[in-house]
Amino acid sequence: MQNILEFNKDKTSLRARQLFQDNSRLLYTSVDKTFLFLLLFQWAGAITCSLMISPLAWEGASSSIHLHVWTALLLGAVINVLPLILIFVLPGEAITRHAIAFAQMTWSAFLIHLSGGRVETHFHIFGSLAFLAFYKDWRVLITATAVTAVDHIVRSFYWPESVYGINYQIVYGSLSSANWRWLEHVIWVLFCDTFLIYSCLKGTNELRELTKRQSQLEETSRLAEAANQAKSAFLANMSHELRTPMHGILSYARFGQTKIDFSPKEKIKSYFDEIHESGSNLMNLLNDLLDLTKLESGKVDYNMQERDLIDVTEGVKSELVMLANEKDLTIEILNTEPIKGFFDQEKIGQVVRNILSNAIKFSHRGSIIKVFYNQTELRIRCCVLNRGVGIPQAELETVFDKFAQSSKTKTGSGGTGLGLAICREIIQQHNGMIWAESDDTDTKFTFELPRWQNMSTTELNSTLSKTPA
């Protein structure tokens, strides 16, 4: 399972990134909605504040609506209009939260002004920064800080007394500090930013970690589900495959039991022949199942030694020549020179046997089955080419699955449907590859092995020096 997870690392990384983006978007949209209400609340608050503190401007006994009321109403609407539109039209987007940050800090300046510069209202700035930190996007805090800084800088030159300082030059004739008072205020904001940005980054990293784990969990779950389904399918297939020969055995045994008294000897013998054939098929199936199970569970010990593939192929050919002769087939090994490599002779022999058996089974009568090898310094490639019924293009991968047989050969082909699955396991465990190519008639099975397996550099160099060029 761990190897499969490693193999799927790119997939899980992509999924983790997607999950992170989805979760971030959800967060941004949620915070946008919170600010929707906050911005409206502040607008209402500004209007209320202006009506309570400075509702009217007076000239003697005459009054008019105070400018603060108008600005609370109109300027408040202007401050809110763009963020509110963006919250509805582009929720979760970067431009929306930056517009909100701009508006929020402008509200701070406005509310401070409406309240007559009350110290308490200045805390609105720090509260706003904390709210904006909910986005876990540190860039938003930069926008907010920039707005506050620019506001203070502009006012410190345009209206220095407003930044809580007097123009000392006027009063004492000494160097004015009011023009630089903004710096102290901005430093306080930056001080607050330090912790908030750290918190944002930490929060983002935690979210990334969570999404990474979630994606791994999803992949593990998916693989477990796939394995479970594969197991169920395997059990279903296996029970079917086991039942067929068992049914044959029991049926013919029953025939023997019921008809032994009055059936001729030849008939009884035929029943025993059928029982024997079904039993043999059952045994082959069980052997293949056991082999495949051992291979898949990694419990096979390979006897890796330097061997000659031509020798192995010649050995398999001599086993199968009788079978080939029944269909007037010829097995030709095109290479003559040795093909040396490091592999398990018995297991690779099994691979060659399974492929050649299939070739014999599915070749046209009287045709030639060709076996040829290519080799480089590091790799060996074996090809088995036969002329027969062919394999449909869509099934070139699936023929290597358990209990899978080509749709062109399924009926009456015999076999357990596990041969190519066993071949694939053996080749993959040799760090090699196996594949099939086919058109309507010609079929080519190819497997490729690394010539040297898990050797140290010294051993490799030693072996290479002994190998003739």
Add this chain to the structure above:
Amino acid sequence: MLKTVGLNLGILIWICSIFIGMKILYDYSKTPGPEGHSSSEWPYSSRLAKPSARPVLIMTVHPKCPCSQASIEELAKILTKVGNRIQAHVLMLPLGTSPDALADAKNNYVWIRGSETPNLQMHIDYEAREAKGFGALVSGQVLLFSSKGKLIFQGGITQSRGHQGDSAGHAAIVQYIEQRKIQITKSPVFGCHLFEQATIEHHTNGGSHAEHPGIQ
């Protein structure tokens, strides 16, 4: 592309609109009231006790002016600093002579706050007689007279409309009380007009108030 350009343009217009709005607000806040022509000596017609042993500070207040809340707070801070080295008076100008107007003159934050402040006397300035005598035009205007009755300072003690905090006027008054010297003698006054516009214009053009009886 068009959408992006439109969005950027919209953002630019939005920012500019906010900037213009805030500028209007700030301009209003730092626009002082008209400067009157106060006498350089203590007006002889005033019924307030003439300065003798210590300087005297006069502040005129419109009962409805929201900006004067900041002025009374600043005055309280000044008096906290200087203690009884100064005699301070606040002249509250009622908006009429009716009982309601007189009740309103005492039923506001400035009066209540001022009444709680040590070394500060609150007065109702009927028909603005004292204010006119001192030449005050704007709510929150402060006049500081020396112990010899000379006008030392006139102006405001807030930095802008309705804003508490350090101001040139505040610093000048404290400087005079503590050091008996003063760098500035005037500062802008940020507050509502004490009188109708016509009266204001008359005074800013050099006119003066008529003689008047005292206050209660």
